[in-house]
Amino acid sequence: MNKELLSIKDLHASVADKEILKGVNLTVNKGEVHVIMGPNGAGKSTLGGVLSGNPKYAVSQGEISLDGESLLEMSPEERAWAGLFLSFQYPTEIPGVTNATFLKAALGEVRRHRGLPELSASEFLRTAKSKLEYVEMDKSFLSRGVNVGFSGGEKKRNEIFQMAMLEPRVAILDETDSGLDVDALRIVGTGINRLRTQENAIILITHYQRLLDYIVPDFIHVLHDGRIIKSSGAQLAREIEEKGYDWIINN
């Protein structure tokens, strides 16, 4: 059985003609949780953006595949249908579009492309309510504009709520722990952990150990200047928190 889910090979990408990713290699297997750490500006969000197909990044070299299928030729929506999900570091506010109508359309497309039957309005609502519980969000959030006026922490919970609804095969969570108070951190952390299965994989981008108290990762990678310069086990996050990055970068 092939366990490989996501494969990134020699990925080079630039934004506004500036090369940010300079040869990233990463293989993620089913059931694994990988963490990407690294100093500000290293290219972590760029990697998330490139994986999800954000048109503002240009890929000049390399390959990305999800379950053996090349992603680079796919549009962002096709990648979502194939099972990719990005939790944004800064989720976008969309006034005038409610969380519920947007998610109903998104889930409808995702299910259709995965060969699943359409959900009725009441089935959708029932599913949404049960998934809101993962992140202890009130159902009133369904009828509000997408992220509009949400606090920083509420936006992050809304991202994980969407992940719970869409059931991606590979989820990239970009600093989902940033801006959360201690209770929200616990809620989001345990919420993400509940979404972890033997069939999917999660890539966590973070600066801190704290989220990893709830989600124990298989690997930690350090991204620096557009390349992964170190990969290690879960204990690396604590070392980085104590000693910073210099000892890794200068090695």
Place this chain on the structure above:
Amino acid sequence: MVSLKTEGGQHLKEVILMEEGFRQQYVVEVGASSSLDLVMVGLPGDGEISAEMDIRLEGRDAECRLNTLYLAGGNSRFNLDVNLIHNSPDSRSSQLLKGILKGEASAAYHGLIKVPQHCIGIDAQQQSHALLLEEGARVRHLPQLEIYADDVKCSHGSTVGRLNEDELFYLKSRGVSAEDAARFLQTAFAMEVLALLDQSTLDYLRNALTQWVIM
């Protein structure tokens, strides 16, 4: 020419549907303590729409609200001329124009607000906003204010924009199709005017509207 008149404390609402080939001049008069709500929807199809509104506010506490939405594609043209005169002190007007254009469509709006010298206590608002979906579309929104009185509250604003790339990407990254993502944002843009239409009008327009908005 069509004339519309409200007076004697009457409050009137009129919905004007403008479809391909529509060409009309309206003379509108609003009397003291009366109001007129005009909602105009322009769907030029592949042809042309031309409307001229001469609006006079002729008494204290007269109020006119003009809310317009046009959705223009192909080679269509949309023209709206509004001449609005506050002929009485303490009268109010508000205009909102929203347009979405694609293809080679073009739109022109000329909105004149006139306040003569003796007319104090006026509140006149004018907003015009257009979304250009494609390079070939053209829009000209020309507000014009002729204010000769003091104590006038007058504000106007005009914008021409495109669909927000970050918003589109966010929706698509969740699996919403490119077409629906655009329609979601167009719906949000048009909603202020769409919300003023009753169900039977929306039902009548459903086929024409679905390529632009999600209802």
